[in-house]
Amino acid sequence: MSAEAIQSRRDWLLSERPASRMQARLGRAYVAWRRFSANRLAFLGLLIIIALLVVAALADVLAPYSPTFGDLKGSRLLAPSAEHWFGTDDLGRDILSRVIFGSRWTLYVVILVAVIAAPIGLLVGTVAGYAGGWIDAILMRITDIFLAFPKLILALAFVAALGPGIENAVLAIAITSWPPYARIARAETLTVRNSDYIKAVQLMGASPFRIVLRHIMPLCISSLIVRVTLDMAGIILTAAGLGFLGLGAQPPLPEWGAMIASGRRFVLDQWWVAGAPGFAILIVSLGFNLLGDGLRDALDPRSGDQ
Amino acid sequence: MTAALSVDRLEVVFDRFRALKGVSLEVQSGESFGLVGESGSGKSTLLRAIAGLAPVASGSITVSGKKLGARRDKAFYREVQMVFQDPYGSLHPRQTVDRLLQEPLAIHGFADGEKRIQRALDEVGLGTGFRFRYSHQLSGGQRQRVAIARALILEPSILLLDEPTSALDASVQAEVLNLLEEIRRRRKLTFLMVSHDLAIITHMCERLMVMQSGEAVEHLTAADLVERRVTRDYTRNLLRASEGFVRTA
Numbered sequence: 001m002s003a004e005a006i007q008s009r010r011d012w013l014l015s016e017r018p019a020s021r022m023q024a025r026l027g028r029a030y031v032a033w034r035r036f037s038a039n040r041l042a043f044l045g046l047l048i049i050i051a052l053l054v055v056a057a058l059a060d061v062l063a064p065y066s067p068t069f070g071d072l073k074g075s076r077l078l079a080p081s082a083e084h085w086f087g088t089d090d091l092g093r094d095i096l097s098r099v100i101f102g103s104r105w106t107l108y109v110v111i112l113v114a115v116i117a118a119p120i121g122l123l124v125g126t127v128a129g130y131a132g133g134w135i136d137a138i139l140m141r142i143t144d145i146f147l148a149f150p151k152l153i154l155a156l157a158f159v160a161a162l163g164p165g166i167e168n169a170v171l172a173i174a175i176t177s178w179p180p181y182a183r184i185a186r187a188e189t190l191t192v193r194n195s196d197y198i199k200a201v202q203l204m205g206a207s208p209f210r211i212v213l214r215h216i217m218p219l220c221i222s223s224l225i226v227r228v229t230l231d232m233a234g235i236i237l238t239a240a241g242l243g244f245l246g247l248g249a250q251p252p253l254p255e256w257g258a259m260i261a262s263g264r265r266f267v268l269d270q271w272w273v274a275g276a277p278g279f280a281i282l283i284v285s286l287g288f289n290l291l292g293d294g295l296r297d298a299l300d301p302r303s304g305d306q
Numbered sequence: 307m308t309a310a311l312s313v314d315r316l317e318v319v320f321d322r323f324r325a326l327k328g329v330s331l332e333v334q335s336g337e338s339f340g341l342v343g344e345s346g347s348g349k350s351t352l353l354r355a356i357a358g359l360a361p362v363a364s365g366s367i368t369v370s371g372k373k374l375g376a377r378r379d380k381a382f383y384r385e386v387q388m389v390f391q392d393p394y395g396s397l398h399p400r401q402t403v404d405r406l407l408q409e410p411l412a413i414h415g416f417a418d419g420e421k422r423i424q425r426a427l428d429e430v431g432l433g434t435g436f437r438f439r440y441s442h443q444l445s446g447g448q449r450q451r452v453a454i455a456r457a458l459i460l461e462p463s464i465l466l467l468d469e470p471t472s473a474l475d476a477s478v479q480a481e482v483l484n485l486l487e488e489i490r491r492r493r494k495l496t497f498l499m500v501s502h503d504l505a506i507i508t509h510m511c512e513r514l515m516v517m518q519s520g521e522a523v524e525h526l527t528a529a530d531l532v533e534r535r536v537t538r539d540y541t542r543n544l545l546r547a548s549e550g551f552v553r554t555a
Contacts, residue, residue, distance in 0.1 A: 016439070018439065021404060021438060196396035197397055201398075201409060202358075203359070205378070210413070215398060
């Protein structure tokens with residue numbers, strides 16, 4: 001594509017007078033993207049997350065060995081080498097392969113928790129904030145009850161009740177992580193519910209349901225997305241913590257937290273067994289945090305160059 | 307001829323504060339009625355109470371012969387619409403002009419949305435170039451035009467105007483006022499307009515009511531105001547204040 005073609009396409013996207021719904025939407029997405037990609041660290045975060053997605057998708061191709069079968073006879077607790085880049089664990093399994101396959105479980109946990117917890121929090125928060133009165137009081141007291149317990153302890157109690165396993169760990173984490181989202185959504189809702197543009201929609205005769213769904217939720221979503229991406233690191237760590245306590249993923253599942261748990265017995269002599277998955281958690285958490293920070297700046301239409 | 311809008315001994319109470327203390331007024335169909343008074347006198351509250359945005363404690367509001375209950379129905383919103391004071395706060399920050407204008411049509415189930423949006427934008431003097439802009443891409447005057455288009459798109463017969471030009475600078479103010487005047491003449495609308503600017507009220511309205519701390523002080527015609535035929539000191543003070551700062555000595 002020639003330089004002029006690129007230039008004209010950019011002008012089309014940044015036009016002050018969009019000619020169609022599509023152009024207006026794409027233009028806004030482009031502005032957000034420019035703001036996001038101008039932030040180097042956020043871009044690095046995005047690259048880390050994309051790398052995680054690629055690794056998870058291509059785990060079968062990328063992993064040099066099986067993640068669950070090891071050579072018990074000849075390759076137990078080997079130090080990192082050209083053959084086993086991250087060494088091997090106590091059952092002779094290649095740690096690199098386990099870390100690569102573990103990325104799938106990490107993504108599974110993170111995405112499921114986000115998909116379950118964020119909508120619950122958004123719904124509870126916006127309804128409470130918009131309705132006010134006793135609906136607000138009831139919903140927020142329930143939220144307070146959940147917030148009153150430390151997250152991991154509450155998740156532990158849920159897993160203990162539901163039984164160990166990664167699905168139950170996901171459920172437990174989701175149940176414990178929606179209250180902060182509800183708080184945020186409620187706070188956002190309170191700032192906009194008395195604004196003239198919401199009054200104007202009320203004056204159109206819109207139902208409360210419609211106002212919350214179509215006019216208030218879109219305003220809460222960007223701060224929620226930011227908060228969820230920032231929480232992703234915490235979700236990974238909670239999942240790892242549950243795995244570490246033996247209540248999350250069960251052996252031989254290559255979940256990173258469970259891997260650290262099994263490596264702790266020889267962390268002083270064979271540090272790589274716990275070190276490799278720990279490092280993976282660190283990198284991915286960092287990636288989500290950087291991404292969240294960048295999104296915060298990019299998603300606010302009122303800030304920036306407009 | 308029945309009154310398009312009549313308010314009888316209306317009381318509005320916020321918590322324990324009586325913002326309106328038994329105000330009555332009657333606006334004839336096709337008339338432009340002004341409400342003046344200092345800030346806090348309850349004129350905006352009266353407007354909001356009519357629109358159903360303020361808690362009515364007692365008294366009644368009648369629109370086109372129909373008495374309004376505590377909850378407004380959809381038919382009411384097709385009859386009465388409102389333009390807010392601050393054009394920077396009355397447009398949703400995440401919606402394009404197109405989306406803003408579509409919303410009332412979707413709520414009331416109009417089928418010919420495309421045509422109505424086009425016509426509403428033409429009517430307020432905004433071409434199609436503005437249709438897909440976000441509100442931050444518009445100037446104050448353009449925003450207020452969009453707000454007027456939104457109010458008009460349901461084809462109401464009564465328009466409540468809450469200081470529609472006070473947030474705009476003088477030249478844009480004149481533009482918007484002329485636009486409102488022109489629309490009123492063309493559509494035979496009834497206006498109930500709040501302003502603290504007596505010049506605007508004398509220009510726009512035939513009759514007016516002066517308000518002070520939640521009570522009606524006096525009813526006047528625009529001609530009375532021009533010829534200074536006022537009976538109350540409060541109104542005289544308002545008139546004096548509207549002449550601006552006068553250097554003494």
